[in-house]
Amino acid sequence: MSGYxxxxxxxxxxxxxxxxxxxxxxxxxxxxxxxxxxAEREDVLNKxxxxxxxxxxxxxxxxxxxxxxxxxxxxxxxxxxxxxxxxDFDLSEPDYDTDVLIIGGGGxxxxxxxxxxxxxxxxxxxxKLRVGDSNSMMSQGGMQAAVNPHDSPTxxxxxxxxxxxxxxNPELVQAMTIDAPRIAAYLEELGVMWDKDSEGRLMTExxxxxxxxxxxxxxxxxxxxxQRVLRDEVKNHPDxxxxxxxxxxxxxxxxxxxxxxxxxxxxMETGEYNVVRAHSVIISxxxxxxxxxxxxxxxxxYGATADGLVxxxxxxxxxxxxxSVQFHPTGAAYPEQIVGFLIxxxxxxxxxxxxxxxxxxxxFPLEPRDVEAASFIRESTERSLGIETPTGRVGVWLDSPIVxxxxxxxxxxxxxxxxxxxxxxxxxxxxxxPMLVYPxxxxxxxxxxxxxxxxxxxxxLYAAGEISGGxxxxxxxxxxxxxxxxxxxxxxGHAAVQRAKALVDRxxxxxxxxHVRAYRKELEEAGIPETSHAPILxxxxxxxxxLKKHRKDYDPFLxxxx
Amino acid sequence: xxxxxRTPPIITAMEEKEVEVKAPAQEKVPxxxxxxxxxxxxxxxxxxxxxxxxxIITAMExxxxxxxxAVGCREGFCGACATIYRLEGDYKLRTGxxxxxVVEPNMHLAQIPFTPAVKAVYDISKLxxxxxxxxxxxxxxxxxxxxxxxxxxxxxxxxxxxYIQAVKRGDLETAADLSFDCIMxxxxxxxCPAEMVQFNIALLARRLTGRYLLPRSHHLEKRLAxxxxxxxxxxxxELMGLSRKGLTKRYTERDLDFEVF
Numbered sequence: 001m002s003g004y005x006x007x008x009x010x011x012x013x014x015x016x017x018x019x020x021x022x023x024x025x026x027x028x029x030x031x032x033x034x035x036x037x038x039a040e041r042e043d044v045l046n047k048x049x050x051x052x053x054x055x056x057x058x059x060x061x062x063x064x065x066x067x068x069x070x071x072x073x074x075x076x077x078x079x080x081x082x083x084x085x086x087x088d089f090d091l092s093e094p095d096y097d098t099d100v101l102i103i104g105g106g107g108x109x110x111x112x113x114x115x116x117x118x119x120x121x122x123x124x125x126x127x128k129l130r131v132g133d134s135n136s137m138m139s140q141g142g143m144q145a146a147v148n149p150h151d152s153p154t155x156x157x158x159x160x161x162x163x164x165x166x167x168x169n170p171e172l173v174q175a176m177t178i179d180a181p182r183i184a185a186y187l188e189e190l191g192v193m194w195d196k197d198s199e200g201r202l203m204t205e206x207x208x209x210x211x212x213x214x215x216x217x218x219x220x221x222x223x224x225x226x227q228r229v230l231r232d233e234v235k236n237h238p239d240x241x242x243x244x245x246x247x248x249x250x251x252x253x254x255x256x257x258x259x260x261x262x263x264x265x266x267x268m269e270t271g272e273y274n275v276v277r278a279h280s281v282i283i284s285x286x287x288x289x290x291x292x293x294x295x296x297x298x299x300x301x302y303g304a305t306a307d308g309l310v311x312x313x314x315x316x317x318x319x320x321x322x323x324s325v326q327f328h329p330t331g332a333a334y335p336e337q338i339v340g341f342l343i344x345x346x347x348x349x350x351x352x353x354x355x356x357x358x359x360x361x362x363x364f365p366l367e368p369r370d371v372e373a374a375s376f377i378r379e380s381t382e383r384s385l386g387i388e389t390p391t392g393r394v395g396v397w398l399d400s401p402i403v404x405x406x407x408x409x410x411x412x413x414x415x416x417x418x419x420x421x422x423x424x425x426x427x428x429x430x431x432x433x434p435m436l437v438y439p440x441x442x443x444x445x446x447x448x449x450x451x452x453x454x455x456x457x458x459x460x461l462y463a464a465g466e467i468s469g470g471x472x473x474x475x476x477x478x479x480x481x482x483x484x485x486x487x488x489x490x491x492x493g494h495a496a497v498q499r500a501k502a503l504v505d506r507x508x509x510x511x512x513x514x515h516v517r518a519y520r521k522e523l524e525e526a527g528i529p530e531t532s533h534a535p536i537l538x539x540x541x542x543x544x545x546x547l548k549k550h551r552k553d554y555d556p557f558l559x560x561x562x
Numbered sequence: 563x564x565x566x567x568r569t570p571p572i573i574t575a576m577e578e579k580e581v582e583v584k585a586p587a588q589e590k591v592p593x594x595x596x597x598x599x600x601x602x603x604x605x606x607x608x609x610x611x612x613x614x615x616x617x618i619i620t621a622m623e624x625x626x627x628x629x630x631x632a633v634g635c636r637e638g639f640c641g642a643c644a645t646i647y648r649l650e651g652d653y654k655l656r657t658g659x660x661x662x663x664v665v666e667p668n669m670h671l672a673q674i675p676f677t678p679a680v681k682a683v684y685d686i687s688k689l690x691x692x693x694x695x696x697x698x699x700x701x702x703x704x705x706x707x708x709x710x711x712x713x714x715x716x717x718x719x720x721x722x723x724x725y726i727q728a729v730k731r732g733d734l735e736t737a738a739d740l741s742f743d744c745i746m747x748x749x750x751x752x753x754c755p756a757e758m759v760q761f762n763i764a765l766l767a768r769r770l771t772g773r774y775l776l777p778r779s780h781h782l783e784k785r786l787a788x789x790x791x792x793x794x795x796x797x798x799x800e801l802m803g804l805s806r807k808g809l810t811k812r813y814t815e816r817d818l819d820f821e822v823f
Contacts, residue, residue, distance in 0.1 A: 029820075038814060129634060130642065138639045147782045150819055153789075154797040161801075162813035170802040178794060181785045191686055191769025193738060193776060200777030204822070211818045221743060224639050228746060229772075232765055236683050246631060268630045301635045337617055337664060341637050417743055421718065422638050425662050538628060546626035 003428035004334070004436075011387055014359030015397050015434055022361055023405050026351055035364040041371045048374040048381070050294045050327060050439075057323050062522045063313050064457070070322040073293045077306060078313055080534035082520060083250050083558060084273075086513035089264065091253060094277040094511070096242065098124045099500040100493075101278035103249045103263055103308060106134025107223070107482070108284035108465030108489035110230035115493025117240035121500055124276050125234065125241055126265050128248035128285075128303050128537065132231040135286050135301050135466065136485055139223030140344035140418060142215035143486070144479035145180035147202055151212040153177040160480060163209035163368045164445075164473020167321065172471045172488075175452040176480070179487040184216055187486065192229050193218055205349040207478035208329075209368035215479045220344050220418045223482060247274065248307055248537050251516050252281065252315040252461070255509035260315065260460035262511055268537070277511060279503040280460055280496035283308045284489060287444035287466035290539040293325055297340025298441040307535035308467045312448050314519045318457045320469035321446030326476055329354075329372040331440020333395030335426050340440045343398060343419065345369075345478040347435075350415060351406040353399045355434070356385035362396075370475045373439035380438065387436060395438040400430040443481065445472055454492040462496050464488035533558055604670040618645055618660035618671060632675035636661040641747030644717075647671035657715045657749045677748030679759040682766065691774035693732035700763045703729055705756035712750035712760055718743050722750045722760050729767055737764060738771035 004012060025032050036044070046052050057069040060078055070078070100116045102109045105127030116123040125131065146156040156177040161168045184202070188194060195203040195217045204213035218225035234241055246268050253262035253275070260281040265274045285308030289300025298304070313319060330343040348354075348365040354372075356362050356379050363375040376396050380386030386394040403412050412431050413420055423430050447469035454462040465485035472480060523530075533555070553561050600611040605622060612621035619633060634642030643660035650668035660673060682699030689695040696703060703726060712722035725740035741764035750760040788794070801809060 038810070129631065133634045133640055133642060135635075138635045138637060140639075147779065147785050149781060149784075150821060152797070153794040154801065155816065157798050157801060158813055158816055161809065162816075166806055166809060166813075174795075174798045174802065178789070178798065181782060181789060185782055185786060188782075189687075189773060191772040193742070193768055193772035194779075196776055196779060198777070200779045201781060202779045206820055211816050213820055213822060219742060221639070224745065225742075225768075228765060229769060232681075232769065233686075235681055236685070238683060299637070301640070302629070302633050336615060337620075338637075418639070421743070422662070425638075426664075538630070540628070541620070541623040542626050542628055543624050 003433060005390060008387060011357045011359070011397075012433065014357070015355055015399055018355065018359035019399065019402055019405070022353060022399070023402055026402070026406055031364070032353065033361050033364045036367060036371060041367070044374045044378060045370060048377040049370055050296070051323065051325055053294070056294065061526045061528065062519070064316055064318045065322070071293055071325055073291050074288065074306070074322050076532070077291065077310060077534050077536070079523065079528050080532040081523060081530045082314060082516050083533045083535065084264065084516070086516045089273060089275070089513070091275050091511040091513070093275070094262065095274040096124050096244075096276040097508070098122045098242065098276065098278050099504065100280045100282060100496045101126065101263055101276050102282045102284065104284035104286060104467075105131040105243070105245070106284060106286050106465065106485065107136030107227050107230060108485035108492070109282070110227070110234045111486055111489030112282050112284065112464060112493035112496065113234050113241050114230065114237070115490055116497055117237035119494070119497040121240070121497055123241045124244060124278065126244040126247050126249055126263070126276065128246070128268070128307070130245050131234060131243055132227050133301060133303060134227065135289070135304060136223050136482070137227040138299070138301060138342065139482050140220040140342060141207065141346035141349065142205060142217035142222050142479045143184070143226075143482035144207065144210065144214045144477070145184040145216055145483065146177065146212070146214055147181055147184060147216070148204055148212060148214070151214055153180065155212055156180065156214060159210050160477055161473065163477040164475050167473035169470035171452045172450070175491070176471060176483060176487050179490070180483055183483065183486045183490065186490070187226060187229070190229050190233055192226055195219065205346060206366060207345055207349055208366045208372055209477045210479075215346070215349060217346065219414070220346055220416045226482060226486070244274075248535070249311060250535060251513055252311050253277070253511040253513060254315065254515060255511065257459075260458055261509040263311070264513070266537075275511065277509060279500035280462065282462045282464060282492045282496050283312055283448070283467060284463065284465045284485070284492070285309070285467050289441050293441055296327065296439070296441040297331060299328055299331060299340060299342035300441070302539065305536050305539060306444070307537060309447065310535040312456065312458070312461065312463070315458055315461070315515045317461060318449045319447060320449040321474055322469070324445040324474040325441065326369060326443035326445050327373040327439040328442035329369060329376050329439050330398055330437040332435065333393050333438040334389045334436040335428070336389070336391050338422065338426055339393065341422065342440070342442070343435055343437055344416070346416065347398060347400055347403065347419065350403045350411065352403050354437070355397045355399050356383075357387050358385060368475055368477060376437070376439055389436065393438065395436040397434040398437045399434045401432055401434065404431060443476055445469070445474055445476055450488070452491070453495040454488050455495065460499065462492040464492040601665065601667040603665050604668070606672050607670070612665055614665065616665055618658070618663050618665055619643060621665045622660070632660070632673040638662045639745060641745035642675065644674045644677070644747040644749050645671055646674060657717060657753070659717045659747065662717065674748065674752060677751050679748065679751060679762055681759070681762050686769055686773060689770060691734055691770040693729070693734075695770060696729055696763060696766055699766065700758065702756060702758040703763055705758060706730065707756055709755060711753040711755065715749040715753040717747060717749065718745060720744060725764060726760060729763060734767045735771050735775050737767040741768065
């Protein structure tokens with residue numbers, strides 16, 4: 001029985017009718033559709049990628065990047081007033097004194113915490129929800145590492161930097177691609193179960209923009225498998241790592257020299273604020289999908305609200321490429337309950353093909369993500385060859401049944417169990433019918449500027465993972481985000497330990513939030529009205545009808561009466 | 563009584579003789595929901611009307627809950643939103659993930675944001691990939707009475723009881739394979755009459771399998787050996803020295819090779 005409404009059946013028949021010919025071409029190993037030239041890529045991006053819409057960007061009026069154009073929603077967040085008033089807090093008696101404070105309990109934060117513990121130092125790992133609650137947990141497809149004989153870190157480097165439109169920071173790409181095989185081995189040592197054949201060879205798949213099969217995977221639970229192992233390892237060091245859950249940081253704290261030396265945590269359950277003092281601070285709070293830029297649905301975790309970005313910016317840290325948003329080409333577009341959910345790129349890595357209403361394969365299936373996404377938008381808008389959903393959305397087909405025909409029966413079930421299960425829950429059998437997909441807000445390409453040691457422009461502050469910018473230029477390739485948080489989480493842990501070791505004998509730092517006062521003043525002087533506050537911590541999904549019935553002086557973002 | 567009309571008045575047989583039993587006073591409940599396509603659900607006993615196609619998470623947000631816990635990835639990968647519920651007129655206690663379960667009329671639900679769980683602290687490099695390693699930290703695995711409650715509770719449709727049996731046989735690889743799709747939501751442990759924490763036992767079995775039992779990749783070992791020579795640093799530094807134009811040329815001229823190995 002079809003999982004799709006009656007009116008879509010004619011189009012589904014066309015997809016099935018063109019499948020044998022498409023399959024034959026793919027079987028012969030021919031290019032199923034010609035890949036775009038750089039000029040063609042640029043053209044489709046300029047016309048159809050959401051980053052290039054007229055009001056997509058505007059200049060930010062305050063802070064270290066003042067005058068620079070950024071994504072408009074990000075500018076609004078950076079031009080929001082701090083949530084707290086520094087005068088309300090006594091910072092002289094910290095609740096936690098530690099060597100390294102790690103803000104963010106996703107993959108990068110966990111990887112860093114393990115390094116700190118292994119170096120014999122203490123860490124506080126503060127996180128907004130539970131340890132492991134993160135986008136890291138959700139990534140499905142895989143992690144790039146050049147392990148095959150005919151591949152190399154050099155080729156990986158070239159793929160990553162071309163995919164990022166040559167805007168990547170070369171030093172960071174070098175670090176990432178060189179470290180990749182080591183990281184794969186390190187994770188194996190920790191007990192991560194990479195997909196292997198019976199002789200131990202790591203299974204590799206292609207990804208958009210890669211010139212080799214380089215994607216290591218753990219079925220399609222790659223992120224979940226790595227994250228649950230890292231979380232478990234963090235919990236194997238209770239004497240070294242203090243985990244503080246449900247306590248997001250709301251501002252960084254600086255020392256007398258103006259260097260990062262702690263953070264103010266907000267216990268969301270009790271409403272109390274806690275002060276953490278540390279020799280080094282690592283920030284790894286992830287990205288901003290839950291800002292729903294341009295109204296797009298997102299693949300991101302509930303907690304992805306760019307909190308760390310805001311705090312670091314308040315403290316004077318420079319940001320990079322905050323004008324560039326990654327839209328994943330294949331977000332679910334039907335049924336309504338799963339709109340925006342990630343349909344892993346691995347489906348296309350295994351041979352899945354994007355086809356339009358007429359059953360035509362309209363784009364090379366593995367273009368870099370931004371190009372692929374822009375092509376989907378072009379097909380659905382200008383060319384009117386998308387498929388409308390009953391709720392007025394539009395999407396294109398991602399022909400998944402072809403995967404089993406191409407690779408043998410049962411491939412989908414073995415390689416993509418999460419995908420099969422998730423769609424089955426909502427009535428779609430991806431082994432017999434295609435999926436309906438449309439681009440969805442996926443990744444923050446830019447972020448805090450770092451060097452290969454994860455140092456930011458603020459001494460004492462290190463950044464790792466999606467919160468950082470420069471690794472991926474203006475477009476990240478599939479499989480480089482898991483790699484990014486592992487490589488730079490690892491490096492951040494070691495760099496933070498080096499600094500902490502050097503400072504361990506200094507007298508206790510005198511903490512302050514003068515930077516928050518200064519930031520507020522800068523906002524006032526720029527004539528920006530105080531209509532919103534940040535970091536926002538939680539996205540707002542409550543029914544406006546309910547919010548209207550709150551007390552008028554209640555600020556739902558601050559959770560307080562104002 | 564309004565919150566749960568199924569609850570019968572609690573009266574013993576003895577009292578019944580002495581007291582005239584009256585039907586409990588029913589507060590007037592409108593039969594029709596206030597708006598079209600809204601259905602009644604009971605969230606921790608309290609009735610709300612929610613859109614019929616919503617998931618539990620989105621339905622709760624619709625009526626005004628803002629989650630500070632019991633929510634996570636919202637796509638079925640993190641296990642933060644474990645939920646138990648009953649349907650009207652049905653004794654069965656059901657389980658699900660709030661982000662993956664669509665509301666049903668007269669569903670009575672409560673979320674379980676946290677499962678108290680035994681978690682062993684160990685050094686993976688000092689363990690052997692054998693039953694004894696698990697037995698040492700989780701001896702309660704032998705309390706399993708094979709009731710299958712865990713399997714029935716699993717929202718991922720994992721054969722939980724089967725992997726526990728595999729652990730008991732010392733077959734860690736099978737346990738790792740069967741438990742692989744576990745998202746550690748905790749529902750198996752909550753339902754287990756033997757009071758074990760299946761998801762942590764499985765995690766240990768998988769880590770031992772990943773580290774010790776799966777065959778090593780020779781390609782990876784070879785690559786690491788090459789890298790110890792430092793050969794790729796130089797190659798990449800050469801690329802780093804190129805102009806943007808030169809780099810673009812190298813990129814567009816790179817060969818595509820999708821051979822498996």
